[in-house]
Each structure stands twice: as structure tokens, then as C-alpha cells.
Amino acid sequence: MKTRSMAEPRKLRATGASPGIATGPVYLADRPALVSVPVAPGTSGPGTLAEAVETAISALQDLADRVDGDSRDIIDFQIEVLRDPTIAEMTEERVSAGEHTVFAWVAAIDTHVAELEGADEEEVRARAVDILDMKNRVLGILSGTPVEDFPAGSIFVGKDIEPSRFLGHDWSAGGGIVLFGGSAAGHVALLARAKSIPMVIGCGRFDVATDSQVRIDGDAGMVFLDAQAEGLSPVPARVPPHTDAAAIDHGSLQTSDGVSIQLSINVNDPLEIDGIDAATAAGIGLMRSEFAVRSLADAANEDKQFHIYRRALEWAGGKPVTIRMLDIGGDKPLAGLDDDSGAMGMRGIRLLLARPEIARLQARALLRAALFGKLRVLLPMVTFPSEIDNMRQIFAEEAALLLRRKIAHRLPQIGMMVEVPAAALMLDTFENAEFFSFGTNDLAQYLAASARDGSDIRAYRDKAAPAVLRLITQAMTLTAGKPVSICGDMAGNPSFLPALLAAGLRHFSVAPAQRPAIGSALVGLNADGTRAAGD
Amino acid sequence: MSGSRLTMGEVEPLAATCQTEIEVKHGVGLHARPSVTFTRLAKSFPCSIEVAVNGSDIWLNGKSIIKIMGARIRKGSILRIRADGILAEEAIRALKELIERNFDEDKKHGRTT
Numbered sequence: 001m002k003t004r005s006m007a008e009p010r011k012l013r014a015t016g017a018s019p020g021i022a023t024g025p026v027y028l029a030d031r032p033a034l035v036s037v038p039v040a041p042g043t044s045g046p047g048t049l050a051e052a053v054e055t056a057i058s059a060l061q062d063l064a065d066r067v068d069g070d071s072r073d074i075i076d077f078q079i080e081v082l083r084d085p086t087i088a089e090m091t092e093e094r095v096s097a098g099e100h101t102v103f104a105w106v107a108a109i110d111t112h113v114a115e116l117e118g119a120d121e122e123e124v125r126a127r128a129v130d131i132l133d134m135k136n137r138v139l140g141i142l143s144g145t146p147v148e149d150f151p152a153g154s155i156f157v158g159k160d161i162e163p164s165r166f167l168g169h170d171w172s173a174g175g176g177i178v179l180f181g182g183s184a185a186g187h188v189a190l191l192a193r194a195k196s197i198p199m200v201i202g203c204g205r206f207d208v209a210t211d212s213q214v215r216i217d218g219d220a221g222m223v224f225l226d227a228q229a230e231g232l233s234p235v236p237a238r239v240p241p242h243t244d245a246a247a248i249d250h251g252s253l254q255t256s257d258g259v260s261i262q263l264s265i266n267v268n269d270p271l272e273i274d275g276i277d278a279a280t281a282a283g284i285g286l287m288r289s290e291f292a293v294r295s296l297a298d299a300a301n302e303d304k305q306f307h308i309y310r311r312a313l314e315w316a317g318g319k320p321v322t323i324r325m326l327d328i329g330g331d332k333p334l335a336g337l338d339d340d341s342g343a344m345g346m347r348g349i350r351l352l353l354a355r356p357e358i359a360r361l362q363a364r365a366l367l368r369a370a371l372f373g374k375l376r377v378l379l380p381m382v383t384f385p386s387e388i389d390n391m392r393q394i395f396a397e398e399a400a401l402l403l404r405r406k407i408a409h410r411l412p413q414i415g416m417m418v419e420v421p422a423a424a425l426m427l428d429t430f431e432n433a434e435f436f437s438f439g440t441n442d443l444a445q446y447l448a449a450s451a452r453d454g455s456d457i458r459a460y461r462d463k464a465a466p467a468v469l470r471l472i473t474q475a476m477t478l479t480a481g482k483p484v485s486i487c488g489d490m491a492g493n494p495s496f497l498p499a500l501l502a503a504g505l506r507h508f509s510v511a512p513a514q515r516p517a518i519g520s521a522l523v524g525l526n527a528d529g530t531r532a533a534g535d
Numbered sequence: 536m537s538g539s540r541l542t543m544g545e546v547e548p549l550a551a552t553c554q555t556e557i558e559v560k561h562g563v564g565l566h567a568r569p570s571v572t573f574t575r576l577a578k579s580f581p582c583s584i585e586v587a588v589n590g591s592d593i594w595l596n597g598k599s600i601i602k603i604m605g606a607r608i609r610k611g612s613i614l615r616i617r618a619d620g621i622l623a624e625e626a627i628r629a630l631k632e633l634i635e636r637n638f639d640e641d642k643k644h645g646r647t648t
Contacts, residue, residue, distance in 0.1 A: 077567045077600070080574055086599040112601045123566050124604065 014178075014203030016221035018192035022176030023215040026208050027150035029158030049101050052141040052297075053082050056134070059141075077127065078134040087112070102142065103357035106300045109135050117405055136304070142297030155214050159205075161188050171197055176216045178223055180205045191268050191291070193492075194511040250319065251282025251515075253523055255501070256532030261522050264320075264509040266487055270308045273315045276512050283319035285509020286378070286437065286487035287312055289362070290326050296334055299326065299358050305365035313373030320374045322437065322485075322509075324417065325352060325362055325391075327380035344446070348381020348417075353390050363391075363398045367409035375412035378437055382416040383423055388432045415483075419443050424471050427478035436479055437509075440488030444468050465496065473503040485509055494521040502529035550582075553627045554617040559608055561637045569638035570603045576633055582620030584630070589613055597630070 057079055064075040081087070087108045094104035109131060116128040150156055153173035159180045166177075166188050177192060182201035192199040198218035208214065208225055215224040251263040264285030267273055270292045273284075292308045293299045313321050328334040329347025352359040366377055379391055392414060402409045414432075418424050419439030427436065445451055448464035468490065476484065485507035490496045492510040494517065500508070501522075510518050524532055561569060577584045577597045584597035588606050590613065595602040597616065608614065614634065618626040633639070 073568045073571075076571050080571045080600040083578070084599050084601050086596055086601050112605070115605055119607070121566075124607075127567055127604065 010206075010225040012203045012206060012223040012225070014200045014221050014223060016199070016218045017179075017182065017189040017201045018177075018197055018199035019218045020176070020196055020198035021215070021217050021219070022155060022174055022198040023213065024153050024155045024175050025151070025211045026157050026214050027154040028208065028210045029150070029156060029161070049105055049138075049142070052138050055141050056138045057082050059137075060134075074130050078130055078137075081109075081131055081134060082138070099357050100296070100355065102139075102296050102300045103355075103361070106135065106139075106361070107357060114401075114405055132303070136301060139297045139301040139304070143295040143301070155216060157208060157214070166191050171195060176200075176218070178203060178214070178216055190266075190489075190511070194266065194268055194272065194513055196513045250279055253519060255522060255525055255527045257526045259527035260506065262485070262507040263515060263519055263522070264322075264485070264507065265512045265515055266509050267312065267512075270312065272512065273312060278315055278317055278319070281319075281512075281515065282507070283316050283374075284312060284321040284323075285485050285507070287321065287323045288327065289323055290328055290334070293326060293334075293362075299334060300361060302361050302365045305362060306368050309365060309369035309375070310372045313369060313375060316373055318373060320376055322376040322378050322415075322487075323366065324378040324380055325349070325366075326358065327417075349379050349387045349391060350381060350383075352379075353387060356394060359391065359394050360398055363395050364402060364409075366412060367395065367399055367402055368407065370410040370412040371408055375410075376435060377412045377414050379414065379416045379433075380439075381420060381442070382418075382430075382433075383420045385430050385432055388414065388416060388430065392432065417442075418475060419446075419488075421446050421471065424475040427475045428480060431480075433482070435483040435485075436475075437484070438472055438475075438486040438488060438490075438505075440468055440472075440486065440490035443471065443488070444490075447471065465490070469496070469499045469503065472500070472505075476504040483507065492518060494518065497521050498525060498529035498531075500529075501525055501527055550621050551623045552617065552619045553623040554615065555627050555631050556613060556615050557631055557634050559610060559612045559614060559634060561610060561634075561640060567604065569640060570600055572638045573630065573633065574598050574600045574603055576629060577626070580618070580622050580626035580629075582618045582623040582626055584616065584618045584626055587615040587617075590615075 060075050060079050060082075064072050064079070087105070090108035090111065091101065091105045094107055095101055099107070113128045113131050116124055116131070119125050149169055152170050153175050155176050155178060156169075157178045160182060161177060161179065176198035177188070177200070179199075179201045180203060182189070189199060189201065191197075198216050200216045200218055200221055200223055203223055206225070212226060214226075216222070217224075251265075253261050253263060255261060262282040264283045265276065265281045266286040266288070267284050268288050268291040270287075287309075289305075289309075293305060298304060309321075309323055312323070326334070327348050329345065329351045346354060352362075366375065369375060377395075379388060382388060395411060395414065399409055399411055413434045415435030415437065416423070416430060416433045417439045418427065418436050419442035421443065423430070424438075424443065430436075444461045444464050447467050448460045450460035450464075472486075484505065486500060486505050487509040491500065491508045492514040497508075497518070508518060508522070526532055574597065585594040586597045586603065586606065587594050588608055594617070595606055597603065616627060616630055618624075
């Protein structure tokens, strides 16, 4: 670091959430977080679906004016379906029965599509396609409200940043994130680590002018305000990606004493896999579908989900792809869904079973995608075996529905996250789970009674690591020989690898950026977790 | 509307129940395009409009494209159309004429019968 210059730079000591150093102009996000989410909170009411329908109608009418013949007939038909009073009535009935407006509307449409698909006449069956296209158009409008972006290369400074905003931003020009609050276990922090975006959290509210230069150090957890005044030389914003010469053949490696280990990657943004060579991983150990499904309209969009899942499976080329069903609620609300949920409340599989319209639609997308590779469906926040039975029932019913509609599908393997302590302790009672995956972030927050979105009590979670490790070690004896992996942050921290190996874990799934470091750490250890001799 | 109170008698000429029966002669039955023409015309009237096909006692919402298309109306089908409410008579007359004109299909596509 340079010696002091005339102006004393202001330094803030905070917590690093994602390593790396970034310098850039400040983008101060002073607007309340809710304003910029893709779907306005009011979407849960009937008003905004109606608005999306009206927008779709006027767009279709514009289009209709410019075409003629058969195209015009199709558009006229689509407009007429959007104005159909029967669909409006069915939607209202479902809403009064407790369904969310968007899903109620989708279900009303799908019912009629199924009827049309069963028709004898080709012309009637063809209309089903037009209706599906129209449905996707409306859902696109619902989710398509542009997120307010910030200039490329700038340092985002604010109270919080939404995953959708993070994902919608172009990080190729560098930049970083400083949050007044936040949590290293929060989902944007996960995303930032995966994409190697420097991020500092928990520095408290501070005054800084928009466009003034700031430098952040995600390793030391420091923020330097007025970086220019101090004459800090700009540093490359992006940490150059690790290049590992170590031959990791399809994520299959060996410990120093020759025991096979699988190393998979965790995927958030579905576009993330584009820049990753599939030959470097044993597959996708965790795809968090809530990052592919960023709004209620996405959750209601079966085709969009299907294409995202199918793409991941095709990328993996026959290697296992584990897709976790929507883990919404808690610190991961779905824009537009206003169900009250805390970290210990209605989230994960609980919310999916309470909102079966969301689960059914995702199940259909997964059933269809399963044809394109080795799909494993992971259920989040499972507490009791009955929850898996109930979800299996949903998969069976939706498979039967697809069969009636003559839509190709396959039943994927269904397994569970081990992240609720009660489930970890009783793992031998989960005969209906085909595989297990440890989620250490949630295990830690529940074991230490300290919410993962609270940065001020992070120390509690960190100190609970031995308790988490003991619980994992114990649970490993209850798995009945079924496939087990670990996908939480603990797997991406080299200091925990000896204990995890000693507990018997042989399959690790980490963020792509951590894979080389974890891979080389693993090959330097023996299977019992001891350091290899001469290393 | 100020002052005088409307009596039922004064409303009756407008709000009525009206019904008709007609055979569909259109070659391709009532598929997408003619269905759209039919429901659009039906929607232009404030009264309720219902349709029953081939003597069925199930009355379908005549303003619903989904229902009308789902009714599998073909050449030779007998449609009963009933309207209830304001402009019911006019609605029945207009819809009947539309069917008699083969849903304006010929006109639309410049074909001659």
C-alpha cells in the first residue's frame, strides 16, 4: 500500500463476503429494495395479471394490424381467449379456493388446453399451441419488467441487493458490492463468490457520493472511500480465474491414498454453465432453481423452466444434474408471492406443499426435462418423511397428467436436502429418499439459533461448525448406503475438508470458482482426513 | 334519470328473454375463425347469451371462445341460442343472421359460394 497522500482516505472495516479487490465509481442504491424487483409486490392481487393481459392484448392488436390471413386469424383467436369469460370465472373460483391469481389463471388455461389437445380434429388440436403461446406471452410480460440496472464496472453500495438485480447486471466490466448489512451466507453472497465478484458486507450505513471512487477488498473485508484521493492505483477488478493444470477428469479425483472422490459444481444463474467446461466437473451437485425462477411469473411458466433444466442436463452430457426444487421463503422471497415466511416458517418443501400449484408446475417441467439426462430432484427443507411422500404423490399425478396429454416425460430420482437438524438426526427413517445432500448453511443457522441473514450474529454460526460437523458425522452412519453429497458453504472451505472426509463424505459440490482450490486440497489429503505424508 | 322512477313495464321492452334455433350450414363447422366471429358479436351485446348444441340441455356461454370451440359444432349441427337481458332480441337476430351468412367466411376470404 502506498504512503499517505494529502487527503486522509476513509477506511471502513467490515466483513468480506466474496474475495477479490475492486475499484470503481460508487453506485448508491438509495431506493427501497422492493421498488426494483422484477414483479411489483402487488402482483399477488388480480390487478396486475389483468394489466399484463391488457398489455398482451394491445401488443397482439398492434401485431394483428400488420399481418393478414392465417396469422391474423391466430392473433384474433389469441385475443379472444385472453378475453374469455369462462377463463376469468375459473380463475376467480380457484383464487377463492386459495390459489394465487397467476397460478389460478395458468391452471384455467391449461385445463382448456388439455381439452383441446384431446380433440379429434387436427385444427382444434393446433389451437392448443396458440393458447400456450399466448399464455407464455402474458407470463413474459409479467416477469419482464426491467430491473433497474446500474452502470457496468461500478461498485454497488446499498442496504441490500436483490438476486434478480445481481443476475441482471453485466459484471464483465468488473465492479463489486458493498452492503450496509447483509450476510455472507445470503444468496447474493453465494452468487458473488460463484462469479468472483468482490463483496463486502456489514459495514453499517455510511455517506458516500455517487460516482466517487471507492475500493473494496473482499479478502480483508475493507472499504476505502475516496480511493482516488489517496492515489490508490486501480487494480484489475476481476480476480483472474484459477487455472488448474491438475488433471481433474470429469470431477473424478483421488485422495492421496487412492480413494475416489467426486467433485461437482453448484449452479445459480443458469447462464453460469456457459463459461464452464463440463469436463471439469462430475456434474451439477446443486442447481438452485429459485435463481432460474426469479419471479412468480417464471414459477408459472412451465416451458421456460423446462428449457432451463433441459439446457443444464444437455450441458452435463449424461453426468448427474441435481436440481433443487424452489426453495423460496425465508431470506429468499419470490417476488410477488406475499406468503408470510421466516427462516423457520413456511419455506422450502413446506411452502411447495402449501402452494401445490407452484410445485405441480415445477414437477411437470422437471418430469419433461428428465428425458434429457440424468436428473436428480432435490427437495429443500425436508423435516419429515411424509413430506417426501406428498411430493412423490405430486410427481406421480403430474406424470399421469402428462401421459394423458401424450407428452414425453420420465420420473427422476428424488432425494432430499439434509439441512433441518430433526431430519439429520432421523436420516434412517427417510426410506423414500433416493439420495441425500447436506446443506450446511441452514444446518448451522438452525443448530446455532442464529438466522443466516443476520450479519451481527455471524460469529455464532461460525462457532457452531464443530456442532455441524458432529451432526454430519452422525448422520453419515444413517444413510443406508445411498448416495450422499455436500453442497453447502462448508464444502467450499478447505479447512473443513479433513473433518468432512473423516465423516465419510466422498462427493463434494462447490461453486465453480472454488472447484480448483477444493480439488487440489482434496488430492493432498488422505481419505480419513489426515494430511498426506510429505505434503 | 332525475325525478321519474322507472317502472318494470318501462324496462321490459329492452330486457327480455329470447330464443332461436338454427342449423349450421358452414362447411368446416364452428372452428377457430368462425368461433371468434361468433363470440365477438355475442360480446357486443350486454345480455347473457347461451348456446346448446343438438338438443343438449347443457347451455354454454356464447361469449366464451373456449366453450364455443369446445362444443364441436359441425355442419348440420342444430344450435339453440338464447339471450336474456338488455337487447336480447337484437342479439338473437344478429347471431342468427351471422350463422345464415356462414359467419361471413365467404366474404372474408373473397370466395364465392
